[in-house]
Amino acid sequence: MDDLRAKYLSRIDAATDEATLEDTRLAAIGKKGEVSLAMRELGRMTPEERQEAGPRLNALKDEITSAIAARKAALEDAALEERLSREWLDVTLPARGAPDPGRGTIHPVSQVWEEITAIFGDMGFAVAEGPQVESDWYNFDALNIPAHHPARQEHDTFYMSRAAGDDRPPHVLRTHTSPVQIRTMEAQGAPLRVICPGRTFRADYDQTHTPMFHQVEGLALDRDISMAHLKWVLEQFFTAFFGTEVRTRFRASHFPFTEPSAEVDIQCSFEGGTVKVGEGDGWLEVLGSGMVHPKVLRAGGIDPEQWQGFAFGMGIDRLAMLKYGIPDLRAFFDSDLRWLRHYGFGALQVPTLRAGV
Structure with a gap:
């Protein structure tokens, strides 16, 4: 055997x-x-x-x-x-005789979103996110926006419906990403340094406004932060983003959630129907900013006697229009393949940022 x-x-x-x-x-x-x-x-x-x-x-x-x-x-x-x-076969190749579908491209909004995140990341800002459907308190009350403010009217804000007999204030499609600042303060406390990019919604539609658009807001809290820090951060950001030195001009304004408040202009020139940032004698308003209001700090669980900070907000879509010469905001959301191929970016195209920030 x-x-x-x-x-x-x-x-x-x-x-x-x-x-x-x-x-x-x-x-x-x-x-x-x-x-x-x-x-x-x-x-x-x-x-x-x-x-x-x-x-x-x-x-x-x-x-x-x-x-x-x-x-x-x-x-x-x-x-x-x-x-x-x-019998090896590359299954990613198109079928024989099939039309070339072409390569997809990165949308300008996505590209600029990544550029903004990279620049502020170099300056020590983390990214914070929040829900797109917000409560009335987070979207308005916590940000010191009074009940009579125009932004709370139905002609400007998309309100969600409530069931019959439910008397609670209706939720809203967030009108800005500022509610994320409140949620982040509640969760993390101070000191804090974040940006809050995301989709926002307002009842508006023309060449420079759409019902859905993208914003990025910034928040920095510490014991001795001032408007001088805000100006330096914004000038460093614009210089890196546009690839040339950019001066800013602050103009006194009013926003319920900041005090003092300022609208910020960037240096530019207007030639032949185009805007050139960083040169000339012209100015273009691009964002609102200011020192965080004490009531907003308290709403986020921060003691305004111990901490202070600045906040700012700007449109991602508008920055894309300025940097890449896109004339109409509505085209961003038309899903026109010709437009996407013209203004889109390659999947492996890394944002070019000015060094030294």
């Missing part, structure tokens, strides 16, 4: 194709195979001999059967590997 085991296991191991493997199986455990014939001899043995030889023969048959199955699987795997290497 030991001779049979060694004989057939070696032949199984040496088999190079399934035909040879089948011949080996028939020779060993087929109807006229050596192991099968040996098992027929059990009837001529004494009970004591059968008790000893029977289990050994069954174990030998099982071992040969398992070895054949394992070798067959190995041969099939090898044949598949050889076939795959011979």
